[in-house]
Amino acid sequence: MSLFDWFADRQKNAPTVRVNQDVEEGDGLWRKCPECGLVVYRKDLVANASVCKGCGHHNRIDSAERIGLIADPGSFEPLDTTLAPTDPLAFKDRRSYADRIRDSQQSTGLRDAVITGLCRTSGLPLALGVMDFRFMGGSMGSVVGEKLTRLIETATARRYPVLIVCASGGARMQEGMLSLMQMAKISGALERHRQAELLYMPLLTYPTTGGVTASFAMLGDLILAEPKALIGFAGRRVIEQTLREKLPEGFQTAEYLRDHGFVDAIVERTTFKATLASLLKMHGCRETVPA
Numbered sequence: 001m002s003l004f005d006w007f008a009d010r011q012k013n014a015p016t017v018r019v020n021q022d023v024e025e026g027d028g029l030w031r032k033c034p035e036c037g038l039v040v041y042r043k044d045l046v047a048n049a050s051v052c053k054g055c056g057h058h059n060r061i062d063s064a065e066r067i068g069l070i071a072d073p074g075s076f077e078p079l080d081t082t083l084a085p086t087d088p089l090a091f092k093d094r095r096s097y098a099d100r101i102r103d104s105q106q107s108t109g110l111r112d113a114v115i116t117g118l119c120r121t122s123g124l125p126l127a128l129g130v131m132d133f134r135f136m137g138g139s140m141g142s143v144v145g146e147k148l149t150r151l152i153e154t155a156t157a158r159r160y161p162v163l164i165v166c167a168s169g170g171a172r173m174q175e176g177m178l179s180l181m182q183m184a185k186i187s188g189a190l191e192r193h194r195q196a197e198l199l200y201m202p203l204l205t206y207p208t209t210g211g212v213t214a215s216f217a218m219l220g221d222l223i224l225a226e227p228k229a230l231i232g233f234a235g236r237r238v239i240e241q242t243l244r245e246k247l248p249e250g251f252q253t254a255e256y257l258r259d260h261g262f263v264d265a266i267v268e269r270t271t272f273k274a275t276l277a278s279l280l281k282m283h284g285c286r287e288t289v290p291a
Helices: 003-010 042-046 063-070 097-108 141-156 176-196 234-243 254-259 270-280
Strands: 023-025 030-032 037-042 114-121 123-133 162-168 201-209
Touching: 030 042, 037 042, 063 123, 063 162, 063 270, 114 141, 114 270, 123 141, 123 270, 141 162, 141 176, 162 176, 176 201, 201 270
Parallel strands: 123 162, 162 201
Antiparallel strands: 023 030, 030 037, 114 123
16 A cells, blocks of 8 residues: 555545546446446457547556456466565554455455566567556555566566566555665666666556656656556645646646656557567567476
């Protein structure tokens, strides 16, 4: 859980506002687009990578669905599946950190907020890390940092390109300094990967914020993003109060950041796998089967 999520949780009387969420209709067979209101048969929506055919809105998807869209069928080999978070600070706010971990694990079926592994995409080798926002807002704790670092180090040893799909509210405050250390640890592994002249690309999805943005999300050789993804470090209100200036509308969207040089390309989810294959081939990757 990020610092923003913790403070939001403490505001008991604040109205609940749902942003960028799927709206489920009736018995769950239909979905209503939160942007244009189009009601679509759920299976048709999933078949279109959970992208609305009416307006192109990219609905949030979980890590399993994301891996299915990127990796060739049957090729994904997960790494470090036994790593699980602990509670080094015995942290407690309204609830204990241990309880939050347990609840997230039970509701998602995940051990922590990232899945890592080796796979093929369009026949090309790839080291893939996918963050899952369902697990405590995709927050980055020690396990997330360790799994991503190990993934990058494995990719460096095998000379694989790396793709990390970012979806996070930032560093996990319940682990304090230990969560912040992950920024440097992952960045160090990426620097060694760069020195080996290997390719690293982050894919920024809705949302990519906090310490993730301040570290590996912005260190790619090519920085890719999904349409209208929220990308930033702090929220609008915090920045405006600090700078005492009014910020432009949409300044934390993928489109604004692309126009101002922070993002290299915005790629539709439905064409991402083909685009990824083209980029990998352009950088010298060849078809092979991961060992």
